[in-house]
Amino acid sequence: MHAGPRQTAVVVGNGAVGASIAYELSSRGFHVTRVGRENRPYAASLAAGAMLGCFGEVTTSLLASEHGRAKLDMDHRARRYWTEWDERLSQDSGDTRTLFSADGTFVLLNTMGSAPVDSGNYRAIEATLREYKEPYETVDPEDLDWLAPNDLSRSLRGMFLPGEHAVDSHRLLVKLDQALVKTGGKIVDAEALGVRVTNGRATGVELVGGEVLSADHVVVAAGAQSLTLLDQVAEARAQMPPMVSGYGVSALVETEDRALPSSVVRTPNRAFACGLHAVPRADGVLYLGATNIISEQPRRFAAVGDLQFLLGCAVDQLHTNLSESSLLSVQVGNRPVPADGFPLIGAAGAEGLWLATGTYRDGLHQSPLLARHIAALIEDGASEYDFLSSFSPVRAPLATGTREQVVTTTVEHMMATGYEYRWSVAPEWPPRIERHLRRFYAALVDELHPSFTPPAELVAAMTDGIRESLMRYYGAWSS
Secondary structure: OOOOOOOEEEEEOOOHHHHHHHHHHHHOOOEEEEEOOOOOOOOOHHHOOOEOOOHHHOOOOHHHOHHHHHHHHHHHHHHOOHHHHHHHHHHHHOOOOOOEEEOOEEEEEEOOOOHHHHHHHHHHHHHHHHHOOOOOEEEOHHHOOOOEOOHHHOEEEEEEEOOOOEEOHHHHHHHHHHHHHHOOOEEEOOOEEEEEEEOOEEEEEEEOOOOEEEOOEEEEOOHHHHHHHOHHHHHHHHOOOOEEEEEEEEEEEEOOOOOOOOOEEEOOOEOOEOOOEEEEOOOOEEEEEOOOEEEOOOOOOOOHHHHHHHHHHHHHHOEHHHHHOEEEEEEEEEEEEEOOOOOEEEEOOOEOEEEEEOOOOOHHHHHHHHHHHHHHHHHHOOOOOHHHHHHOOOOOOOOOOOHHHHHHHHHHHHHHHHHHOOOOOOOOHHHHHHHHHHHHHHHHHHHHOOOOOOOHHHHHOOOHHHHHHHHHHHHHOOO
């Protein structure tokens, strides 16, 4: 049954996912109120490079499970909508400037990573491009006009992906705000305290100041903080993968000569993180990103060491003259990372309550698809994306691979971190370190649960708090 004009919806969250869902619902005739602080504290979208990466994001661990393959398919489908999304937002926002800021993507394999991670992921990208019959071309990194790395970290191989672009994330958020208002939606600059549920149905959202916004439907898309709003569906929440934050730092710089690459320039994804990347923006501004560190709680400010590492990598591996650039802005984002590594998309434990989070590094790229999906579920009770049902929020843990594969990935990425930080160790030490790490991580996951295994990122970042939340979640599915 289609929603009538009197249907109301409150969307909590104003990052790319929440803002896109609010706009899509408003476009379909819903009376939409979107809740979130205007300055978007903690949001991943503000700090995002906004690469529309599908194949450039492929890793060996992504391909190791059927759920990872489903996530890849999700990214592939999402990429198709961006031209239409750009046109719709230009029309509905009144701002005719395009969202696109980069034409294609160069993926470079340099000497700074490790063979299992960097080279393995580079080969995985190539293999997946061939599998999907996606056009790409091999390039010689020395032929790229803009690239000028330190000789000790020069790129050895490269490929150009003409179908992988990037958008200006700041412009995207502004246009989503404008389009929502012009299609009849309302923006409330406030922090949500929790979802209100009565007799098994979501009835609205309570704000920190005590005001309650009533609605027929509530969509929670508040990134890493989404699950904290679900106290009134505690039983369902206990059966959802808990989330941590993938805290990341990025920077905007103005190059000395204002010269920019015309395309995204990036490495494959690296140890527990996205690859090093440079994304051109307007007016001589270059985006440099990005770090990724698992944190129990979202972080608002950058650690000096993380910024130092990021900028040092950019100068060494991309262009030595970036050291003369002007630092315009340091950006911090918090990616929502579920305990099993996969999105939380769909019904959330009460009638009329929906969740759209847990997208990790892919939320902005997936936002047009997720907006269509959630809007279709609300409007019609069904969606064209049947495969997303495996990512329903109330679920048993999904596997990212076998336990042995997860342990191996954790060890490989920990070792790769050492190489990225230019550690200097005697040749006989890395094998010894690997053996000790393997024993340590194998024992760690064996103690957590007989069969459920968290993804490598959480294994490596294990704290008492993360361990306790995992064991509570596993316990909810072990009886």
